[in-house]
Amino acid sequence: MKGQLDEEDIMCIVCQELPINAHTSQCCGCVLCEECTGLTLKGSKQLCPNCRNQNPKFEKNVYLIKLINKFPAICKYECGYVSQVSDIKNHYKNCPKKTYQCTNCEFKGNHQSFFNHITSIHKDEVIQIFDKSLQQSSALSTPKQSIDPLQEVKNSRGDICHIGKTSKFYCSKNVGHKCNTCDGQCGPNDGCNCPPCMELDLKYRNLKGQQALVNAEGKVAFLTNGSFYCGTYSNDYGKCGKIGYKCRYCTSLTSDLPYYKHLLQ
Known part of the structure; x- marks a missing residue:
């Protein structure tokens, strides 16, 4: 008409x-x-x-x-549901064909399979998030740290450290290993850092006990199924942690796990 x-x-x-x-x-x-x-x-x-x-x-x-x-409005997940525009958002919340991407690993699935995944594979992280007693205990044992740029900071080895351009701690001493993101030195400005300085990274980010480290780019990366993923997005490859892709910083961190493994315990 x-x-x-x-x-x-x-x-x-x-x-x-x-x-x-x-x-x-x-x-x-x-x-x-x-x-x-x-x-x-x-x-x-x-x-x-x-x-x-x-x-x-x-x-x-x-x-x-x-x-x-x-x-x-027709469901964009192609489940066949037809409604009005005003109601379609409510449908999307429980659409049986909607898929969810796990932020900690490569898993992708519908509502029920995703729920089963996070409550089995990532049950420790889920408990940590929702258990108030654990949150309170964590808050008491590891109070939030702040960095005073005028105050001298030392790592557990007694070396004086400073913040590099990656927001990681560096002492300029020997790291103990080399990889594709560092030259074997702890800083002074970027790259990998030694275990005592990585310990400071975890302390000031309140990451102790979280099965996480800070990669050479300064991104927090979580350990999942033996590999680290930071979730950083790349225009060419997508998100670090997506199926088939792990950024080079997390690739290096994964290969360096033996040097830092004691910090995750």
Whole structure:
């Protein structure tokens, strides 16, 4: 029918999806969802994504919200569920075909298999998160540490240490091993550090007892199935910990595990 409103006419100009809590710009009338509106106004250079007008103003379009909420919405996980836009988000929370990616390892699965995975493979981490008695005990035994840049810091070996550009501790002494991210020296600015300085990294990040170390890039990496993963995202390979990919810093940390293993106990 002529004049009929199609979905593509009211798609969010940024994410190209039906807008949730639609907003329209005062400058050109373009449509954005509430989340994309916030991202647009959050940037240092605030420009309308459509007409590039500076310092755009957006208003919630109540009429458009009511109209869009009546649109049919098909589940993006292809389970066959059809609903209205206003209800589809509730469905996504329990969709049987939605997949979840474990942040500590390579596992990926649906709601039930993911729940089974984290409560079996990562049960110790789950207990640590939700058991208040353990949290309180940890808070009492390992109070939050702060770094005073004017105060001299020494590692357990008695060497004076400083913070490098990776936010790790370095004493400039011999590390005891070489890898593809260091030259065998503890700093002075980046790379691997010696076990006593790694111990300081764990202390000041409150990571003792967490089965985690700090890799040469300064990222916290968790030990899972014998390997370290930091979760850092790469444009070429994706997230460190995704199936088939481990960043070079975590690769080195995994190979260096014998030097640091006593710090995880």
